Amino acid sequence: MNEVSEKSNLDVKNLHVGFQTKKSVIKILNGIDFSVKKGETLCIVGESGCGKSLTSLSIMGLLPKTGNITAGEILFDGKDLAKLNQKQLSSIRGNEISMIFQEPMTSLNPVHRIGKQITESIRLHQKVRKKEAEERAIEMLRLVGIPSPEKRIHQYPHELSGGMRQRVMIAMALSCKPKLLIADEPTTALDVTIQAQILELINKLKQEMEMSIVMITHDLGVVSEIADSVLVMYAGEVVEYSDVKSLFRNPQHPYTKGLIESIPKMDVEMAELPVIKGSVPDPMEMPTGCRFSTRCPYAQAACFYEVPPMEESEDSHQVRCWMYSERWETIEREGILDDCSRETAASRELIGG
Amino acid sequence: MIAAEKQQPQENLLEVNSLKKYFPVGGGGLFSKENHYVKAVDDISFAIKKGETLGIVGESGCGKSTMGRVILHLQAATEGEVLFEGKEISQFNKNELRKLRKDIQIIFQDPFGSLNPRLTVGAMLSEIVRVHKIVPKKDELRYVQNLLQDVGLNPEHFWRYPHEFSGGQRQRISIARALAVRPKLIVCDEAVSALDVSVQAQVLNLLQKLKNKYQLTYIFISHDLSVVKHISDRVGVMYLGKLVELADKREIYKSPRHPYTQALFSAIPDVSSEKKKERIILTGDVPSPLNIPSGCRFHTRCPLASDICKSEVPEFREKDGHRVACHFA
Numbered sequence A: 001m002n003e004v005s006e007k008s009n010l011d012v013k014n015l016h017v018g019f020q021t022k023k024s025v026i027k028i029l030n031g032i033d034f035s036v037k038k039g040e041t042l043c044i045v046g047e048s049g050c051g052k053s054l055t056s057l058s059i060m061g062l063l064p065k066t067g068n069i070t071a072g073e074i075l076f077d078g079k080d081l082a083k084l085n086q087k088q089l090s091s092i093r094g095n096e097i098s099m100i101f102q103e104p105m106t107s108l109n110p111v112h113r114i115g116k117q118i119t120e121s122i123r124l125h126q127k128v129r130k131k132e133a134e135e136r137a138i139e140m141l142r143l144v145g146i147p148s149p150e151k152r153i154h155q156y157p158h159e160l161s162g163g164m165r166q167r168v169m170i171a172m173a174l175s176c177k178p179k180l181l182i183a184d185e186p187t188t189a190l191d192v193t194i195q196a197q198i199l200e201l202i203n204k205l206k207q208e209m210e211m212s213i214v215m216i217t218h219d220l221g222v223v224s225e226i227a228d229s230v231l232v233m234y235a236g237e238v239v240e241y242s243d244v245k246s247l248f249r250n251p252q253h254p255y256t257k258g259l260i261e262s263i264p265k266m267d268v269e270m271a272e273l274p275v276i277k278g279s280v281p282d283p284m285e286m287p288t289g290c291r292f293s294t295r296c297p298y299a300q301a302a303c304f305y306e307v308p309p310m311e312e313s314e315d316s317h318q319v320r321c322w323m324y325s326e327r328w329e330t331i332e333r334e335g336i337l338d339d340c341s342r343e344t345a346a347s348r349e350l351i352g353g
Numbered sequence B: 001m002i003a004a005e006k007q008q009p010q011e012n013l014l015e016v017n018s019l020k021k022y023f024p025v026g027g028g029g030l031f032s033k034e035n036h037y038v039k040a041v042d043d044i045s046f047a048i049k050k051g052e053t054l055g056i057v058g059e060s061g062c063g064k065s066t067m068g069r070v071i072l073h074l075q076a077a078t079e080g081e082v083l084f085e086g087k088e089i090s091q092f093n094k095n096e097l098r099k100l101r102k103d104i105q106i107i108f109q110d111p112f113g114s115l116n117p118r119l120t121v122g123a124m125l126s127e128i129v130r131v132h133k134i135v136p137k138k139d140e141l142r143y144v145q146n147l148l149q150d151v152g153l154n155p156e157h158f159w160r161y162p163h164e165f166s167g168g169q170r171q172r173i174s175i176a177r178a179l180a181v182r183p184k185l186i187v188c189d190e191a192v193s194a195l196d197v198s199v200q201a202q203v204l205n206l207l208q209k210l211k212n213k214y215q216l217t218y219i220f221i222s223h224d225l226s227v228v229k230h231i232s233d234r235v236g237v238m239y240l241g242k243l244v245e246l247a248d249k250r251e252i253y254k255s256p257r258h259p260y261t262q263a264l265f266s267a268i269p270d271v272s273s274e275k276k277k278e279r280i281i282l283t284g285d286v287p288s289p290l291n292i293p294s295g296c297r298f299h300t301r302c303p304l305a306s307d308i309c310k311s312e313v314p315e316f317r318e319k320d321g322h323r324v325a326c327h328f329a
Helices: A052-060 A088-092 A115-123 A130-143 A162-174 A192-209 A220-226 A244-247 A254-261 A301-305 A328-334 A341-351 B001-009 B064-071 B096-104 B121-131 B135-149 B155-159 B167-179 B196-216 B225-231 B249-254 B259-267 B307-311
Strands: A008-020 A024-036 A041-045 A067-076 A098-100 A180-184 A212-217 A228-232 A237-243 A310-314 A317-320 B012-025 B038-051 B053-057 B077-085 B104-107 B185-189 B217-222 B233-239 B242-248 B318-321 B323-325
Touching: A008 A052, A008 A212, A024 A052, A024 A212, A024 A237, A041 A052, A041 A220, A041 B155, A052 A067, A052 A098, A052 A180, A052 A212, A067 A220, A115 A130, A115 A162, A130 A162, A162 A192, A180 B121, A180 B233, A192 A212, A192 A220, A192 B259, A212 A220, A212 A310, A228 A244, A228 A254, A237 A254, A301 A328, A317 B012, B012 B064, B038 B064, B038 B077, B038 B135, B038 B217, B053 B064, B053 B225, B064 B104, B064 B217, B096 B104, B104 B167, B104 B217, B121 B135, B121 B155, B121 B167, B135 B167, B167 B196, B167 B217, B196 B225, B217 B225, B225 B323, B233 B249, B233 B259, B242 B249, B242 B259
Parallel strands: A041 A212, A041 A228, A098 A180, A180 A212, B053 B217, B053 B233, B104 B185, B185 B217
Antiparallel strands: A008 A024, A008 A067, A228 A237, A237 A317, A310 A317, B012 B038, B012 B077, B233 B242, B242 B323, B318 B323
């Protein structure tokens, strides 16, 4: 979409995250790999519970107490964020990496004026006078399109509308000129007309401030508007990783295909929407083979037993599916299981896993 | 031509005439007699035919949910009338109201908050069936289990509690609950908004299937334009308590006439088209319903606004079955 330099800003390699319970560790993220180049926007899409928010929280070092990074690296500017302690992390958080959350209603402090909330983060990370910080806050508010910011900094969050609050959140996130912005469903709580304003604003600011963005969303429409590359997640794994144009022109993983098809289209009329059958598997009872195998219309016997590797299927397009591997012909020759044995295979898998 | 004539004489199931719902809010002070009002629904009229699905779209705070509630008589209208099968519902006595509750049902957005966590699905559904005397007691179990199958659940789910279900399954239970009393009209208030896309598609297909099976009529309230387009026959667009446009869905999506509708449609991010369409980005926020702009309510954000828009309220005019409230349409 715009210039993307070759040097990568964020490199996530083989990230595993697990949650400690009394009995065992539940694995939620299972080997996440991606990188974000300078000036690039990466969108992470997937349905609720697929681990997309958890990925962003691990980058920020904000995992809940019971959650741990069990393996893998998060390289940001050459530093491994997974190995830093909380003190080192907090000098990066809000300064070099910022985050915007979904709910602008609950992420602002209701008892402080918004001016104070913005200057606080500026003064925490940079040695500036109060006066300067305030000027900077006003400048940021103007940048995000809030009219008469001099007055607004003296207002409380409840005096602003949802869209305005989200702008304040963005202003706050950008006040230290971060190199990386993580936005977790930033427009989900907003109306479409306001969503359009905010997406345009994020795009404009990205170009002005030359930062990278990791945007988490469940809305493929938003992805097509804003992304350079897309990571599709399913049940804690990356199933497809591609350039945005290539993804929408030629979606490859059966899950991605199903996802795109199940959105009602504005320009096509259908009596019935195509659906993905079944529902997301429980993290305690993950299928041992391909995690999508239990819902996949193309699944063959091997899909239930062996985890498919992430492979490049065409230029800058990776997919985790046996259909795109060299082995597919032999897998197909072994044949589709009939429904009965497919079910027993699935249940055997569950017990084994 | 013959088919069109056949469809014509269909009666209106529901008619809404200049419906208003104002909420009083505190005026000057404790002893001040003057009241201010939030005009949540302000002079809305439309009619729904039997077997039709009317979609209502609009942004948050435009009054679409309040309208749904007033139609169900969950809240009394401030002014105006709601006619169900030709009878005015505000005049109903207790018995008639009880029957009305059976005829009109509602499905809410939040599948987690709208089911009683202490009752099994079966107990909850059987209670409804018993209270409204839908079937004799001995047939209760079979009736409810059939209902569960109708909405794509298993008969064994009868003995389970709501927390054992996923979001999509809970919404199916809500649908079963609405269906249990054999209603004629179902108001779906953001019924699929809290669901993931793949689950949303499943529930939309289910609603469509049930509509054909039981000859239902839907009012489908949503902020999601593509969903409304998919399921509705006609679509109404609301802005700040008023209906600004109402037309057949093909017509309204092909040639929207109100500038607000146009902006709304252009704001939807679309997956299917590769070339980016021309965007109309509205400036500013929706004005507060406490302080509604004079004249046309949309003039503060409208790209076409001129002097007449500030002073005169545009009429809700009809032309070839396409109704729109704009001086320039």
